[in-house]
Amino acid sequence: MHPNDPRLRSFVDVKPESDFPIQNLPYGVVSTADDPAPRVGVAIGDFVLDLAALQAAKLLDLPEDVFTQSSINAFMALGPNVWRRTRARINALLRHDNPELRDHAELRAKALLPMSQVKLHLPLRVAGFTDFYSSKEHATNVGTMFRDKTNPLLPNWLHIPIGYNGRASTVVVSGTQIHRPRGQLKPPSAELPSFGPCKRLDFELEIGVVVGQSSAMGTMLTEQQAEEMIFGFTLLNDWSARDIQQWEYVPLGPFQAKAFATSISPWIVTREALEPFRVAGPVQDPAPLPYLQQKGANNYDMALEVALRTPAMQQPARISATNFKYMYWSSVQQLVHHASSGCAMSVGDLLGSGTVSGPEKDQLGSLLELSWNGTEPLQLPGGELRGFLEDGDSLVMRGWCQGDGYRVGFGEVEGTVLAAE
Amino acid sequence: MHPNDPRLRSFVDVKPESDFPIQNLPYGVVSTADDPAPRVGVAIGDFVLDLAALQAAKLLDLPEDVFTQSSINAFMALGPNVWRRTRARINALLRHDNPELRDHAELRAKALLPMSQVKLHLPLRVAGFTDFYSSKEHATNVGTMFRDKTNPLLPNWLHIPIGYNGRASTVVVSGTQIHRPRGQLKPPSAELPSFGPCKRLDFELEIGVVVGQSSAMGTMLTEQQAEEMIFGFTLLNDWSARDIQQWEYVPLGPFQAKAFATSISPWIVTREALEPFRVAGPVQDPAPLPYLQQKGANNYDMALEVALRTPAMQQPARISATNFKYMYWSSVQQLVHHASSGCAMSVGDLLGSGTVSGPEKDQLGSLLELSWNGTEPLQLPGGELRGFLEDGDSLVMRGWCQGDGYRVGFGEVEGTVLAAE
Numbered sequence: 015m016h017p018n019d020p021r022l023r024s025f026v027d028v029k030p031e032s033d034f035p036i037q038n039l040p041y042g043v044v045s046t047a048d049d050p051a052p053r054v055g056v057a058i059g060d061f062v063l064d065l066a067a068l069q070a071a072k073l074l075d076l077p078e079d080v081f082t083q084s085s086i087n088a089f090m091a092l093g094p095n096v097w098r099r100t101r102a103r104i105n106a107l108l109r110h111d112n113p114e115l116r117d118h119a120e121l122r123a124k125a126l127l128p129m130s131q132v133k134l135h136l137p138l139r140v141a142g143f144t145d146f147y148s149s150k151e152h153a154t155n156v157g158t159m160f161r162d163k164t165n166p167l168l169p170n171w172l173h174i175p176i177g178y179n180g181r182a183s184t185v186v187v188s189g190t191q192i193h194r195p196r197g198q199l200k201p202p203s204a205e206l207p208s209f210g211p212c213k214r215l216d217f218e219l220e221i222g223v224v225v226g227q228s229s230a231m232g233t234m235l236t237e238q239q240a241e242e243m244i245f246g247f248t249l250l251n252d253w254s255a256r257d258i259q260q261w262e263y264v265p266l267g268p269f270q271a272k273a274f275a276t277s278i279s280p281w282i283v284t285r286e287a288l289e290p291f292r293v294a295g296p297v298q299d300p301a302p303l304p305y306l307q308q309k310g311a312n313n314y315d316m317a318l319e320v321a322l323r324t325p326a327m328q329q330p331a332r333i334s335a336t337n338f339k340y341m342y343w344s345s346v347q348q349l350v351h352h353a354s355s356g357c358a359m360s361v362g363d364l365l366g367s368g369t370v371s372g373p374e375k376d377q378l379g380s381l382l383e384l385s386w387n388g389t390e391p392l393q394l395p396g397g398e399l400r401g402f403l404e405d406g407d408s409l410v411m412r413g414w415c416q417g418d419g420y421r422v423g424f425g426e427v428e429g430t431v432l433a434a435e
Numbered sequence: 436m437h438p439n440d441p442r443l444r445s446f447v448d449v450k451p452e453s454d455f456p457i458q459n460l461p462y463g464v465v466s467t468a469d470d471p472a473p474r475v476g477v478a479i480g481d482f483v484l485d486l487a488a489l490q491a492a493k494l495l496d497l498p499e500d501v502f503t504q505s506s507i508n509a510f511m512a513l514g515p516n517v518w519r520r521t522r523a524r525i526n527a528l529l530r531h532d533n534p535e536l537r538d539h540a541e542l543r544a545k546a547l548l549p550m551s552q553v554k555l556h557l558p559l560r561v562a563g564f565t566d567f568y569s570s571k572e573h574a575t576n577v578g579t580m581f582r583d584k585t586n587p588l589l590p591n592w593l594h595i596p597i598g599y600n601g602r603a604s605t606v607v608v609s610g611t612q613i614h615r616p617r618g619q620l621k622p623p624s625a626e627l628p629s630f631g632p633c634k635r636l637d638f639e640l641e642i643g644v645v646v647g648q649s650s651a652m653g654t655m656l657t658e659q660q661a662e663e664m665i666f667g668f669t670l671l672n673d674w675s676a677r678d679i680q681q682w683e684y685v686p687l688g689p690f691q692a693k694a695f696a697t698s699i700s701p702w703i704v705t706r707e708a709l710e711p712f713r714v715a716g717p718v719q720d721p722a723p724l725p726y727l728q729q730k731g732a733n734n735y736d737m738a739l740e741v742a743l744r745t746p747a748m749q750q751p752a753r754i755s756a757t758n759f760k761y762m763y764w765s766s767v768q769q770l771v772h773h774a775s776s777g778c779a780m781s782v783g784d785l786l787g788s789g790t791v792s793g794p795e796k797d798q799l800g801s802l803l804e805l806s807w808n809g810t811e812p813l814q815l816p817g818g819e820l821r822g823f824l825e826d827g828d829s830l831v832m833r834g835w836c837q838g839d840g841y842r843v844g845f846g847e848v849e850g851t852v853l854a855a856e
Contacts, residue, residue, distance in 0.1 A: 142604055147687060168685050173628050174619055178687040179600035179694075183563055183779040184652050193653035195776035198595055198724065207594050209724045209775075231605050231696070232614035232856050258776065264589050266568060266599035267688020273600075273778035275652070303619065303630045354630075355616035355679065356856065357694035358604040435653050435777065 017105035018290050020418050024108040025116040026126065028059035033281075033414055033423025035059070036108050039101055040281035040424070041086050041246070043135040046127060052084040052135050057281055057425070058108055060129045065104070067125035073114065074103060085139040086282065087362045090226035090245045097226070097245065101286060134280035136187040137248070138224060141362035143185055143276065144352060145220075145252055146177035148343035150296070152371040155383045160260075172300060175343035175351045177368075180252075181273040185364060187280050188427040194405060194434040195274040197258035207261060211434035214256035214388065215403040218369040219320050219379035219411055221338055222250035223345045224282050225363035232356040237308050240349040243359065247288065247345075249279035249318075249413050249427040250366050256382055256402070276366070279411075279427040287422050291315045291415035293339050302347070305354060312344035318370055318413045320379070324398055325406035331395045333384060336370055336377035338413070405433045438526035439711050441839050445529040446537040447547065449480035454702075454835055454844025456480070457529050460522055461702035461845070462507050462667070464556040467548060473505040473556050478702055478846070479529055481550045486525070488546035494535065495524060506560040507703065508783045511647035511666045518647070518666065522707060555701035557608040558669070559645055562783035564606055564697065565773060566641075566673055567598035569764035571717070573792040576804045581681075593721060596764035596772045598789075601673075602694040606785060608701050609670075609848040615826060615855040616695040618679035628682060632855035635677035635809065636824040639790040640741050640800035640832055642759055643671035644766045645703050646784035653777040658729050661770040664780065668709065668766075670700035670739075670834050670848040671787050677803055677823070697787070700832075700848040708843050712736045712836035714760050723768070726775060733765035739791055739834045741800070745819055746827035752816050754805060757791055757798035759834070826854045 015022055017037070024036040034040065034057040044055045044062050053066035065081040068074050074081075076096070080088050090097075107115045115122060147153055150167070153176075157166025170176065194215055200207035226245025229235055235243070252272065259271030295313035316338035321330035345367065353359055369379040378384045381402055385391050388401030403409065408430040414423030436443055438458070445457040455461065455478040465476045465483050474487035486502040489495050495502075497517070501510050511518075528536045536543060568574055571588070574597075578587025591597065615636055621628035647666025650656055656664070673693065680692030716734035737759035742751035766788065774780050790800040799805045802823055806812050809822030824830065829851040835844030 142602065170619075170621075170628075170682055170685065173621075174683055176683070176687055176690075178690055179602055181563065181600055181778055182603075183781045183784075184777075186652070193777050196655065197776050198591075200591075200594075206721075207591070207724065209726050231607070232853075234617065234856075255776065261591055262595055262597070263686065263688075264591065265684065265688070266597055267684075267686070269597075269599055270772070270776035270778065273773075274776040300627075303628065305630050351691070352694075355618050355676065355691035355695040356605075356614050357602055357691065360604045363604075432653075435655075 017102050018287065020420065023110045024058060025110045026059045026061055026108060030419055031421065032059055033421060033425050035420040036105060037417065037420055038283060038287050038422040039104055040283040042137045042280045042282065043084060043086065044127065044132040045135065046132055054081040054083060054086055054089060056104055062127045062129055062132050063104065064125045064127055071121050073107060074100065076100065084135065086137055087139050091361045093227060094242050097284065098286060101284060134187060136185065137280060137282050138362050140182040140185045140364050141360035143180040143182040143364045144177050145180045145366040145368065146175055146343065146348050147368040148175055148341050148348065149368055149371045150342040151340065151373055152369040152379060152383065155371065159387050173303065175348045177348065178267045180276065184274060185276045185278060188277055190277060190429060191432050192253055192275045192429045193432050195255050195258065195270065196434050197255055197270050198261055199257045200261045212255035212258055215431060216254045216256050216381045217403065217409050218252035218254055219318055219334065220250040220252050220369060221367045222248040222278055223349065223365040224248060225349065225359055225365065226361060228361050229353055229359040231358040234305065235350050235353045237346055237350060240346045243349065244285045244345060246282040246284040248282050249411050249424045251277040251409065251411055251427050251429060252366055253277065277427050277429045279424040281425050283422060283424055288314050288415060290417065295339065295344055296342050298342065306347050306350060308344060308346060312346060313339045313341060314415065315339050316413055316415050319411065321410045322394065322400065323408045324394065326398060327394065327396055330408065330410050333392055334376060334378055336372040336379060338370055340372045341367055341370060403431050405431055407431050438523050439708065441841065444531045445479060446531045447480045447482055447529060451840055452842065453480055454842060454846050456841040457526060458838065458841055459704060459708050459843040460525055461704040463558045463701045463703065464505060464507065465548065465553040466556065467553055475502040475504060475507055475510060477525055483548045483550055483553050484525065485546045485548055492542050494528060495521065497521065505556065507558055508560045512782045514648060515663050518705065519707060522705060555608060557606065558701060558703050560783050561603040561606045561785050562781035564601040564603040564785045565598050566601045566787040566789065567596055567764065567769050568789040569596055569762050569769065570789055570792045571763040572761065572794055573790040573800060573804065576792060580808050594724065596769045598769065599688045601697065605695060606697045606699060609698055611698060611850060612853050613674055613696045613850045614853050616676050616679065617855050618676055618691050619682055620678045621682045633676035633679055636852060637675045637677050637802045638830050639673035639675055640739055640755065641671040641673050641790060642788045643669040643699055644770065644786040645669060646770065646780055646786065647782060649782050650774055650780040652779035656771050656774045658767055658771060661767045664770065665706045665766060667703040667705040669703050670832050670845045672698040672830065672832055672848050672850060673787055674698065698848050698850045700845040702846050704843060704845055709735050709836060711838065716760065716765055717763050719763065727768050727771060729765060729767060733767060734760045734762060735836065736760050737834055737836050740832065742831045743815065743821065744829045745815065745825065747819060748815065748817055751829065751831050754813055755797060755799055757793040757800060759791055761793045762788055762791060824852050826852055828852050
């Protein structure tokens with residue numbers, strides 16, 4: 015049976031609503047109180063399977079140190095054939111009818127770590143972070159708010175998967191607290207800028223593509239090459255200081271408004287695990303230039319949700335529910351464009367999709383859009399209002415693809431806002 | 436005597452016009468045919484002093500593997516006190532009156548490598564590449580050409596050291612050939628964009644700051660902290676595709692127009708070696724916000740030259756001669772601003788100054804300005820005209836600070852343009 019077969023079951027008990035059935039097996043980096051050295055693992059139900067332990071037990075046929083690492087980069091560098099073979103092997107080891115691990119009590123005790131007892135680290139060493147802007151709905155909303163209601167999309171938007179280089183040093187794992195940034199602010203009413211804590215702190219719901227192979231400087235990528243370079247996907251919160259951005263961004267784009275933090279989920283879901291959930295993206299009209307043309311279903315049917323919990327709330331409340339399938343430009347198109355000038359791609363490059371907004375009012379991927387630049391604050395359960403994020407607010411994103419009786423998900427990416435230092 | 440003392444002489448013969456007297460000692464990474472393993476060295480006259488060889492001979496008191504590396508990052512990570520102590524020690528070892536190395540024929544033969552016989556590698560592993568836009572003359576010229584002649588500077592320019600994140604993966608060392616990039620082009624006369632080789636390929640003369648220490652996410656830097664984090668400086672050519680840039684850059688800034696290549700000199704001149712050449716920068720009016728205010732001389736009196744050689748020319752011809760002292764925003768101000776949102780800085784961050792243009796017509800740091808966007812092509816010796824770079828053209832930048840009887844320089848950064856792949 016193919017590792018994605020819906021009929022597969024594991025000897026590890028997995029509830030139907032779990033993000034981590036045997037059909038998923040996303041990669042992460044974990045450590046435990048007993049063994050604080052970070053190593054690579056995959057999530058299965060409420061457990062993490064320690065791949066360094068499997069490797070030490072000679073159950074995986076791979077270079078010796080590939081999983082005793084603080085990132086998945088060394089594993090990614092081995093390439094798509096190894097990714098496929100390793101996933102199939104781990105999948106086989108976890109099947110209910112395979113005794114190799116199931117009946118090896120000592121190894122099981124060592125390799126199956128209860129999720130509640132592990133520390134989850136940043137799963138990849140981020141080589142470069144690039145952020146795209148590929149939701150037509152989001153670009154239209156932003157253009158309507160800040161530029162021209164009657165002509166909100168800039169002329170290049172339908173031709174180029176617009177993107178910019180972000181800051182790799184502040185990509186952090188879910189659970190990392192986020193200091194409110196300081197920066198230069200100049201509201202339209204002020205004559206001169208001042209320096210102080212951002213007043214319009216926002217999130218952006220995105221999916222991150224993790225590039226697992228490099229490409230040479232001076233060369234372009236075909237659709238096929240780009241596809242095979244994609245190792246997997248992560249949930250991504252592109253924290254944004256709207257007021258800093260508004261003053262700084264002309265003419266060279268966002269800089270400090272986005273540089274203070276980007277949060278990702280601890281789990282990288284492999285491209286292969288998402289294969290059953292491919293769907294066609296929106297029709298692209300005008301047709302993209304030939305180097306950007308794609309055949310077949312190039313998007314994913316992936317549910318995405320955002321929840322917010324203020325210090326006064328017991329539980330997070332859902333404030334948005336959308337789907338990755340709405341994205342106008344696909345991940346493959348983004349990657350092909352990224353390399354089109356001859357830009358070398360690196361193992362560990364992270365490509366943010368851009369804010370994922372859908373066509374409906376409750377499908378928007380940022381507070382900027384949900385509160386229409388603060389003019390229509392969200393009303394939360396309990397009656398609190400939010401135009402932008404306040405200190406103490408916690409933001410939680412979740413994402414998953416729904417199969418028949420199982421779901422392939424990311425876990426969550428959570429971040430709580432602290433006051434400016 | 437202080438290592439910068441102009442009276443110092445080395446037992447290695449150094450001509451007055453050499454970039455590498457005993458007062459300089461810039462760091463690079465070299466290998467030789469005999470020993471192809473890259474290691475760290477410093478330039479002295481027409482030689483490279485192999486620091487790994489000195490270390491093996493126990494003449495330097497540092498962690499064992501710090502110079503047997505393919506980058507200077509491990510050395511930089513040791514911090515400013517080690518930088519200072521190590522430079523003083525190397526300086527002492529090279530003095531004409533110190534017999535330790537001078538009279539140790541065997542070690543001298545091993546450690547002093549003729550420059551003509553070494554291969555020069557990229558000296559640092561670039562953690563992040565950021566490019567600023569800090570010459571008022573350059574920003575004024577660009578604004579005059581493309582925006583508003585009567586009001587060329589955007590409102591934020593005099594308040595913010597404007598910058599954007601660049602692409603680290605394509606920072607290459609001098610001598611690397613540069614493929615002309617492909618990209619989306621839409622001249623104003625065309626209705627739709629097309630994809631093909633860039634037609635307006637340009638250079639930008641810049642100085643790069645090499646950050647040698649990290650800072651924590653969520654914290655700001657004082658002027659003093661930023662100063663001490665700067666390890667040194669490099670010459671930098673920010674290759675630019677003007678036509679790609681013009682179509683892609685709104686609203687998120689340059690992306691593929693700058694992603695294909697950035698060339699730097701093989702030698703990182705230390706901040707300490709440049710101390711004698713500090714000068715005051717231009718008066719900043721309006722006064723910067725308090726977090727950006729600096730005391731004392733914050734610029735450097737550093738001569739910069741650009742030369743161009745077409746395939747038909749025997750020798751490069753100088754096309755620009757300017758000075759780093761003209762920069763409006765200083766390197767320290769750039770670094771303080773970079774961290775101001777809480778952005779973590781990393782060992783190996785490279786900060787481009789932005790194009791260095793002076794007030795005069797022959798002091799401009801890009802062909803865009805020298806040929807006024809191609810409308811006034813440069814006439815080269817031999818009669819050829821250049822609006823932008825053509826295939827086969829070779830671009831050479833040099834830079835140095837002139838002392839009394841010696842100069843502290845960078846060597847050169849050279850790059851030749853190849854046809855699009």
